[in-house]
Amino acid sequence: MLALPRLIVEQAGTGGPLATLLGAIPVTLAWLAATKLSRWFPGRSPVEYAPKVLTRPVGWLYSGALLVMKILITALAVREFGAVVRTAVLPSTPVEVTIILLLLTTAYFVRYDQQVFARVFEIFFPIMLAPLTTICLLALKNAHAYYLFPLLGTSGLGLLRGAVLATTGYVAYMVALFLLPSLNRPEKAVKAGLVGIGLSTFVYMLAVSATLAVFGLEETKLLVWPTFELIKNTTVPGFILERLEPAFLGIWVAAVFTTVAATYYATLLNIAQMFKLRDHKVMAIPLVPILYIIAMAPPDVHTLYQAGITWGLFGVTMNVGGPVFMTGIARLRRKGATRSAAPTQ
Amino acid sequence: MPHRRSRRVALLLTLILFLTGCWDRRELEERSNVLVAGVDVCDEGEGCEMVVTRQIAIPGQIPLGGERSGTRQADTVVVMRTPAANAADSLARAQADLNWKIHIGHNRMIVLSEAFARRGVAQYFDYLRRLPELRRLLWLAVAEGRAEDVLKARPALEDVPALYLASMLDDAIKGGRLPQVNVGDFMIKTSNRGEEAVVPILRMAGPDQPELAGLAVFCGSRMVGKLTPEETATFQELQGRRKGGEQLEVTLSPKQNATVSVYGRGAVYRLQWVQGQVRVQIALELESELIRLSPGQTGSDLRTLELIERGAAKMVEERGAALIRKLQHEFGADILSVGERVRAYLPGAWAAIPDWPAAFAGAKFSIDAQVSVRRTGMSMD
Numbered sequence: 001m002l003a004l005p006r007l008i009v010e011q012a013g014t015g016g017p018l019a020t021l022l023g024a025i026p027v028t029l030a031w032l033a034a035t036k037l038s039r040w041f042p043g044r045s046p047v048e049y050a051p052k053v054l055t056r057p058v059g060w061l062y063s064g065a066l067l068v069m070k071i072l073i074t075a076l077a078v079r080e081f082g083a084v085v086r087t088a089v090l091p092s093t094p095v096e097v098t099i100i101l102l103l104l105t106t107a108y109f110v111r112y113d114q115q116v117f118a119r120v121f122e123i124f125f126p127i128m129l130a131p132l133t134t135i136c137l138l139a140l141k142n143a144h145a146y147y148l149f150p151l152l153g154t155s156g157l158g159l160l161r162g163a164v165l166a167t168t169g170y171v172a173y174m175v176a177l178f179l180l181p182s183l184n185r186p187e188k189a190v191k192a193g194l195v196g197i198g199l200s201t202f203v204y205m206l207a208v209s210a211t212l213a214v215f216g217l218e219e220t221k222l223l224v225w226p227t228f229e230l231i232k233n234t235t236v237p238g239f240i241l242e243r244l245e246p247a248f249l250g251i252w253v254a255a256v257f258t259t260v261a262a263t264y265y266a267t268l269l270n271i272a273q274m275f276k277l278r279d280h281k282v283m284a285i286p287l288v289p290i291l292y293i294i295a296m297a298p299p300d301v302h303t304l305y306q307a308g309i310t311w312g313l314f315g316v317t318m319n320v321g322g323p324v325f326m327t328g329i330a331r332l333r334r335k336g337a338t339r340s341a342a343p344t345q
Numbered sequence: 346m347p348h349r350r351s352r353r354v355a356l357l358l359t360l361i362l363f364l365t366g367c368w369d370r371r372e373l374e375e376r377s378n379v380l381v382a383g384v385d386v387c388d389e390g391e392g393c394e395m396v397v398t399r400q401i402a403i404p405g406q407i408p409l410g411g412e413r414s415g416t417r418q419a420d421t422v423v424v425m426r427t428p429a430a431n432a433a434d435s436l437a438r439a440q441a442d443l444n445w446k447i448h449i450g451h452n453r454m455i456v457l458s459e460a461f462a463r464r465g466v467a468q469y470f471d472y473l474r475r476l477p478e479l480r481r482l483l484w485l486a487v488a489e490g491r492a493e494d495v496l497k498a499r500p501a502l503e504d505v506p507a508l509y510l511a512s513m514l515d516d517a518i519k520g521g522r523l524p525q526v527n528v529g530d531f532m533i534k535t536s537n538r539g540e541e542a543v544v545p546i547l548r549m550a551g552p553d554q555p556e557l558a559g560l561a562v563f564c565g566s567r568m569v570g571k572l573t574p575e576e577t578a579t580f581q582e583l584q585g586r587r588k589g590g591e592q593l594e595v596t597l598s599p600k601q602n603a604t605v606s607v608y609g610r611g612a613v614y615r616l617q618w619v620q621g622q623v624r625v626q627i628a629l630e631l632e633s634e635l636i637r638l639s640p641g642q643t644g645s646d647l648r649t650l651e652l653i654e655r656g657a658a659k660m661v662e663e664r665g666a667a668l669i670r671k672l673q674h675e676f677g678a679d680i681l682s683v684g685e686r687v688r689a690y691l692p693g694a695w696a697a698i699p700d701w702p703a704a705f706a707g708a709k710f711s712i713d714a715q716v717s718v719r720r721t722g723m724s725m726d
Contacts, residue, residue: 014689088477142525146682147537149689154696216685219536222474233481233529243480 002225004169005211009220012162015153017209023166024201026320031193034323038180045178047273053330063274069315070267075294076308081256103288110265111281124258131251136210139234143213168312174319175262178269374404376448380507383456383492393428397435398493421505432472453511454484458492462568481529484514487561489548498553521588535566539684564678579664585612595656603653604637618694623708634720650718657716665712679705
């Protein structure tokens with residue numbers, strides 16, 4: 001969220017906002033495919049139906065890849081959090097401390113079941129969405145319309161690259177795939193997912209557009225965390241709060257927590273289902289040191305973002321390519337419940 | 346059960362230990378808060394690259410809430426002068442002279458001396474850009490003469506000199522007399538390829554009397570020239586900064602003249618790319634009110650107003666054209682962001698232009714101004 005505008009603008013130039021919108025398309029397709037699969041295999045998650053669709057060894061390999069990707073994405077998100085806190089907020093607090101505290105809090109939280117999980121997210125959702133939108137709108141006071149043009153950017157290839165990068169911003173949608181089997185009313189899943197993707201597209205586009213409109217093309221590329229700089233560049237009219245960063249950072253900690261918790265939780269489900277464990281909880285604590293080691297692996301911020309891009313693309317291939325590919329195969333091999341049958345419940 | 350409960354209580358009590366604070370705890374009084382920083386070039390024979398002067402708040406002496414408790418102004422801040430090799434070095438050297446860690450998070454303003462600005466500020470701003478605690482909304486000014494003198498000034502109207510300087514700029518910007526210029530804006534304009542930055546100039550009118558004296562024009566990160574206060578008003582008109590602030594003296598006939606006060610502005614840029622040349626049509630709209638009319642013909646009937654409007658429009662057009670000529674040929678600095686507009690709306694042309702400053706100097710401008718006099722004050726006459 002903090003670095004995304006820079007990563008996209010580096011590739012797509014002023015086409016950044018459009019690239020963000022385009023990036024949502026593959027995710028939407030994947031969501032449609034995944035909900036179809038979950039209707040063909042009611043009550044089963046991707047890890048459970050992949051071996052049936054793709055044959056056992058390939059399915060297992062795919063589930064393994066999903067697992068690796070989730071672990072990496074969780075670890076990198078934790079590390080980014082550590083890097084921002086260390087650079088911008090608490091310069092003398094060791095990164096290790098921030099990271100371990102975040103991991104432990106998350107590990108504690110993900111031991112609960114899906115209901116608690118869903119409710120916490122429900123509470124956090126408006127607390128995060130409202131201020132972020134407000135800040136972006138307030139920032140527009142210093143915006144120039146001409147910074148946003150040309151809307152298509154200057155190179156088609158760049159736009160495409162930007163779109164692919166933007167897709168990595170949506171990979172956390174995979175968490176929803178693991179929640180699909182436990183929905184009370186699965187028939188509503190398609191719509192709910194589309195609303196979710198739509199909302200995150202809106203927020204991402206707002207952030208990218210606001211950054212670009214305030215800073216312009218070249219300045220955006222120079223900022224490590226453009227969204228953060230955007231907040232530093234914004235005041236609330238009336239000067240009640242002259243600096244918004246502290247308020248924003250509070251919200252941002254919640255945002256990171258939910259992201260990490262979501263991917264962490266999906267990782268646990270992935271493990272539990274792959275190895276047919278009865279309970280996902282057992283792995284919550286053992287995973288902490290593994291995540292910690294991976295999080296601490298990148299030696300510097302540049303390597304961190306390089307790794308983020310590489311593994312993000314791997315994640316996109318697995319998460320977006322996977323479901324679409326599997327729907328095709330499932331149809332060819334005629335696997336899954338009969339399509340005419342009513343959803344079993 | 347009691348056993349389990351006591352274990353929980355013990356756990357909770359342990360957790361309290363984590364709440365006591367963290368590595369970064371620092372009380373407000375345990376900081377040396379810099380309020381204004383000034384940057385000068387070194388005097389001859391001083392053997393350094395730059396001199397940074399810092400106005401540092403004396404803890405507990407900054408009056409809170411406007412109550413003047415008889416504290417003499419000289420007591421609210423100390424001014425420290427540090428010659429150094431570069432910005433980072435200057436901070437380290439200044440730190441050696443202070444008991445508490447220097448904190449720049451409360452800095453209100455950076456003043457660059459003209460000599461320093463003319464030498465180029467790229468290196469200094471690279472340093473600022475990397476500082477996480479730096480505020481992008483920090484005010485920025487160029488001092489005519491030495492920055493140190495601006496920092497040493499003790500304006501009588503405000504207890505804290507830094508606040509006097511900050512509110513001076515803030516109010517001028519709110520009133521439309523100055524363009525919005527803070528450190529963030531400066532960084533943006535020096536980074537983006539199709540625009541150049543301006544910075545307000547402070548001049549010492551008396552030992553304790555700083556005054557605003559127009560704008561410093563930058564080309565890249567080097568100061569290349571100055572705009573007078575009148576040219577600054579014209580610059581604001583050309584930019585179409587909505588809030589107006591200037592007065593226009595209009596001559597109607599050899600005997601009669603009038604003053605209108607501009608309160609609203611608007612500018613629309615139309616760009617064309619014709620045979621390798623950028624053509625810019627600027628349509629200006631100014632809203633004003635009549636504040637003075639020399640006696641002569643009977644007052645503000647429609648014909649007189651029309652004459653004033655036409656005279657003012659002609660004046661605005663001429664001033665604008667003169668300023669643009671100066672920017673094109675004397676400074677070679679596109680402070681009107683024309684280049685960014687070309688990049689945005691004529692991407693084909695932008696790709697074909699190898700060097701924007703040269704193309705800017707060769708661009709053709711035409712200005713069409715329209716001034717409306719909306720009110721005549723409290724007098725019908």
